[in-house]
Amino acid sequence: xxxxxxxxxxxxxxxxxxxxxxxxxxxxxxxxxxxxxxxxxxxxxxxxxxxxxxxxxxxxxxxxxxxxxxxxxxxxxxxxxxxxxxxxxxxxxxxxxxxxxxxxxxxxxxxxxxxxxxxxxxxxxxxxxxxxxxxxxxxxxxxxxxxxxxxxxxxxxxxxxxxxxxxxxxxxxxxxxxxxxxxxxxxxxxxxxxxxxxxxxxxxxxxxxxxxxxxxxxxxxxxxxxxxxxxxxxxxxxxxxxxxxxxxxxxxxxxxxxxxxxxxxxxxxxxxxxxxxxxxxxxxxxxxxxxxxxxxxxxxxxxxxxxxxxxxxxxxxxxxxxxxxxxxxxxxxxxxxxxxxxxxxxxxxxxxxxxxxxxxxxxxxxxxxxxxxxxxxxxxxxxxxxxxxxxxxxxxxxxxxxxxxxxxxxxxxxxxxxxxxxxxxxxxxxxxxxxxxxxxxxxxxxxxxxxxxxxxxxxxxxxxxxxxxxxxxxxxxxxxxxxxxxxxxxxxxxxxxxxxxxxxxxxxxxxxxxxxxxxxxxxxxxxxxxxxxxxxxxxxxxxxxxxxxxxxxxxxxxxxxxxxxxxxxxxxxxxxxxxxxxxxxxxxxxxxxxxx
Numbered sequence: 207x208x209x210x211x212x213x214x215x216x217x218x219x220x221x222x223x224x225x226x227x228x229x230x231x232x233x234x235x236x237x238x239x240x241x242x243x244x245x246x247x248x249x250x251x252x253x254x255x256x257x258x259x260x261x262x263x264x265x266x267x268x269x270x271x272x273x274x275x276x277x278x279x280x281x282x283x284x285x286x287x288x289x290x291x292x293x294x295x296x297x298x299x300x301x302x303x304x305x306x307x308x309x310x311x312x313x314x315x316x317x318x319x320x321x322x323x324x325x326x327x328x329x330x331x332x333x334x335x336x337x338x339x340x341x342x343x344x345x346x347x348x349x350x351x352x353x354x355x356x357x358x359x360x361x362x363x364x365x366x367x368x369x370x371x372x373x374x375x376x377x378x379x380x381x382x383x384x385x386x387x388x389x390x391x392x393x394x395x396x397x398x399x400x401x402x403x404x405x406x407x408x409x410x411x412x413x414x415x416x417x418x419x420x421x422x423x424x425x426x427x428x429x430x431x432x433x434x435x436x437x438x439x440x441x442x443x444x445x446x447x448x449x450x451x452x453x454x455x456x457x458x459x460x461x462x463x464x465x466x467x468x469x470x471x472x473x474x475x476x477x478x479x480x481x482x483x484x485x486x487x488x489x490x491x492x493x494x495x496x497x498x499x500x501x502x503x504x505x506x507x508x509x510x511x512x513x514x515x516x517x518x519x520x521x522x523x524x525x526x527x528x529x530x531x532x533x534x535x536x537x538x539x540x541x542x543x544x545x546x547x548x549x550x551x552x553x554x555x556x557x558x559x560x561x562x563x564x565x566x567x568x569x570x571x572x573x574x575x576x577x578x579x580x581x582x583x584x585x586x587x588x589x590x591x592x593x594x595x596x597x598x599x600x601x602x603x604x605x606x607x608x609x610x611x612x613x614x615x616x617x618x619x620x621x622x623x624x625x626x627x628x629x630x631x632x633x634x635x636x637x638x639x640x641x642x643x644x645x646x647x648x649x650x651x652x653x654x655x656x657x658x659x660x661x662x663x664x665x666x667x668x669x670x671x672x673x674x675x676x677x678x679x680x681x682x683x684x685x686x687x688x689x690x691x692x693x694x695x696x697x698x699x700x701x702x703x704x705x706x707x708x709x710x711x712x713x714x715x716x717x718x719x720x721x722x723x724x725x726x727x728x729x730x731x732x733x734x735x736x737x738x739x740x741x742x743x744x745x746x747x748x749x750x751x752x753x754x755x756x757x758x759x760x761x762x763x764x765x766x767x768x769x770x771x772x773x774x775x776x777x778x779x780x781x782x783x784x785x786x787x788x789x790x791x792x793x794x795x796x797x798x799x800x801x802x
Contacts (some may be wrong), residue, residue, distance in 0.1 A: 216391050216464040217453040218613070220304025221557045222296035222402070223731060226343045226439055226543045227261040228268040230299055235560045238539055239589045241571045245426060245437045245544045250329075252405050255725030258751040262439025262544025263407060264292070273298070278424040280757050281362040287326045288406035290358045292442035293550075297359050297400055304446035305458055306398075311363055317396035318356050318370035319386045321379025322548035323401035323603075323737060324354030325372075325708065325759070328408045332717055340720035343789075346714075347707040348436035352738070352759045355404060355577025369396075371768060374738035374757040375706055377510075379403050380443070380551030381611050382756070385445050385467035388611075389775075397452055401618040402444030403552035410713055411438050413725045414733030418477060420514055426545075428511035428538035428570050429584040436512040438542025443552035445559070457620035461559040462613040465596070472606025473696075473752040476744060477736045478516055483524030485752075490528045490598060492611040497619070499596055501529045501770025504612075506567055506592065508554045508599040509584075511538025512545055521602065522580040527650035535592065536587040551601035551609065558597045558613045567592050604734055605743025607755050635801040636777035638770075640683040645793040660748050666712045666735035669744040672703060672787050675794035676745055679785075683798060690747070700776045700784040701742045704769030706762045707790065708738035741789065753781050766795060773799040 215361045221231045227244030228234035237244070245262040253259040266274070273295050284558035301311055331339075331350050338346055354368040369390075380403025386401030405411075415421050415438055416433050422435035428664055445464075453460055470492065472485035479485070494501060507529075510521055523532040539557055557568055566589050573586035577736040582776045595796045601609045646652050649670035657677060662670050680691035712735035719728050734740050739757035746755050752778070760768045766788025773786035786797045 213390050214394060214411040215450035216388050216447055217450045217738040218445050218447055218461045218464055218559050219453050219458040220300040220463065221556045221559055222295050222299025222303060223443040224264055225441040225546065225553055226264055229304065230445050231556065231560065234556065236544060238557055238568045239566060241542065241569045241587055241589065242541050243425065245439065245572050248412065251409050251412060256412060257416045260421065260423065260437050261407060261412065262437055262546070264440055276328060277362065280356065283359050284362055287330045289322065289325065289327045292357055293320060293355050293404040294362050296358055296402060297444045297732050300400060300444040302447040303388045304459055308363060312365065312626045314370045314397045317390040317399040318359060318363050318365065319373065319383035319399065319401040320356045321373040321375065321383035321552065322352055322355065322546065322602055323376045323379060323405050324408045324411060325374065325738070326350045326354060327406035328410050328713060328717060331714065332409060336718060336721060339721070343617045345709045350710055351706055352708060353706070353761045355688040356506060370758045375607045375755070375757050376605060376737050376739050377545065377547050377550055378601040378603035378607045379548035380555070380607035381601040381638055382469065382610055384464070384552065384555055385444060385469065386607065388464050388467055391447060392450055395446060399447040400444055401447060402442065403549040404442035404724045405440055405547040405549045407438065407440040410716055410736050413720060413728055415500040415636060415734065415735060417730035418608065418792060422513060424551065425572040425714045426513040426541050426574045428509065428513045428541050429522070429577060429580040430573050431575040433513045433515065435514050435520065436540065436543035439546040439552055441543065441546040441549045443549060443556045445478040445552070445555055457633045460616045462562045462621060463616055464500070465609065465619055466612045467494050468492025468496060468610045469754045470608045470753045471743065471746045471752060472608065473746045473750055474606050475607055476740065476747065478604060479520040481520055483520045485606050486521055486524035486600065486602055487527045488610040490524065490600070490610045492631055493598065495610050499612065504529065504534050504598050505594045506534050506561070506597045507536040508558050508597060509538045510600045511540055511556050511570070513540060517602065519579045521600065522582055525582055533582055533744045535567055535585050535590070536582045537568055537570040539568055551599065554599050555611065558599050562594050562597060562613055562615055563595055565591060586710065590667045591691055604737050605739050605755065607739055607743060610797040632717040636774045636799055638797050639687050639800045640679060642682055642796045643798060644678050646671060646674060649674055663733035665744055666740060668705065668789055671792070671794050672741040672789050673745040673748050675787060676749065676785050679796040679798060694783050695753050696750045698782040699751045700773065701745050701751060701792040702756040702758070702769045702784060702786050703740065703742040704758045704760065704765035704774065704788045705790060706759060706765050708759045709736050709740060712736050770797050773797065777801060
């Protein structure tokens with residue numbers, strides 16, 4: 207009998223978190239609820255050439271060292287990088303907090319999803335020979351692929367058969383991973399999901415955001431009139447999730463119900479959010495629709511709230527558009543720990559679950575002066591007791607990759623009666639309409655001849671290849687299936703990319719420049735190329751597709767295959783069309799997915 211999945215509810219039953227100033231949920235809650243700030247002077251790297259040498263760093267304490275020793279004993283490869291170690295630490299915390307032993311976990315059907323911006327931290331390859339950084343070969347790149355993070359988690363827990371995905375959607379990646387765990391549980395494809403995000407402090411990110419003039423010289427002040435920018439932080443967080451039925455049956459503690467999510471893309475600019483907030487508006491509305499909630503149901507918003515002028519103003523506009531003139535209280539923990547990039551959404555998800563449990567809102571620290579362009583109640587400087595039934599958590603990223611997830615207090619959301627009869631799986635007719643292998647030794651010439659209006663001067667090779675490959679696919683599709691590029695609806699066509707080495711080569715080139723001529727010499731326009739969602743995001747910008755962008759890095763074989771599966775899923779859900787693009791080196795394979 208096929209299991210009915212329509213009424214499956216998703217429970218959060220375990221929390222793990224590593225953040226500046228905190229190791230584990232107890233210290234994290236104590237620090238965040240008290241508004242304690244853990245950003246300060248940059249100590250991880252040489253500060254020469256760094257305009258604003260501030261950061262949010264994880265300083266090992268006794269609990270950290272105890273965890274590290276335990277992990278190293280069982281899985282030596284986990285200490286190969288800080289990103290791998292952070293991820294295993296917080297995943298272990300989540301599993302143990304959920305009341306599961308290692309042996310019990312192995313008996314479950316487990317799904318694993320990890321989100322990251324930078325993947326393996328660049329301190330692992332910063333000292334590679336200059337000639338290697340200038341022109342890394344495939345073998346070098348494969349030594350540092352982001353997929354090593356989920357593989358290490360699986361190795362530690364002995365979950366060799368677990369399905370895993372590595373989401374590289376920049377600063378929204380943690381929410382993307384959590385959303386995928388929600389999806390897998392709702393579809394009945396796993397009994398447990400371990401989902402979250404990780405980023406260790408990277409020299410590339412510290413340099414890059416400084417060169418974009420996005421970093422504050424002192425404190426991060428989200429929504430404050432005198433805010434001067436963000437602070438790069440580091441950390442990791444994971445949620446243990448399962449169906450509500452499974453959680454109740456095993457007597458698990460339930461922090462919250464994950465009741466919905468929304469994903470979207472601005473199709474506007476590679477680093478700057480849409481000033482009108484339309485991308486974030488669409489994403490929050492999708493999350494509300496997914497959760498069957500209305501804006502008036504939401505009691506609090508965990509903001510992306512980076513502390514930059516553009517982001518906070520844009521997000522404020524989006525909040526006003528979705529919730530009206532008096533949006534719910536909205537705060538940002540980035541004021542205390544900095545922007546932890548791909549870990550941010552996951553760390554904020556842990557914060558949301560703890561706020562739900564304690565019925566208390568974490569404050570925005572460092573706030574002094576209201577800004578007429580950010581007319582939100584940011585819960586300044588002091589936590590606040592509140593009735594919290596439903597919480598929205600936003601994570602907005604480079605390339606306009608937007609995400610919102612919604613957490614609900616257990617029992618707060620009405621739900622239809624369970625249906626006990628046999629259910630025929632819904633088939634919405636997703637199928638592959640066209641497949642095209644694209645190879646181009648001279649992308650600049652290709653653009654000059656075919657896409658002369660697109661400015662590719664600052665784009666990396668993968669961005670150039672991915673967009674050109676989509677364009678070339680549709681030239682062929684116009685003849686083979688009678689479907690042209692302009693026939694595809696902009697608002698409901700998604701792009702899913704899969705790449706094993708992702709943005710590693712541009713990152714190494716970026717570091718090469720810094721080592722040869724100094725941190726002040728790196729180009730701010732080259733920095734976005736070090737983020738793995740840049741290629742698919744630029745394609746959405748250049749071609750105008752506003753549905754969603756998903757960037758995967760699942761290994762040399764599975765990256766492309768998983769991109770295709772995600773494209774099929776997107777069309778079977780709410781997209782009309784989706785491009786799945788497997789891209790490496792000088793070529794790409796594109797599949798156009800649509801409906802029958």
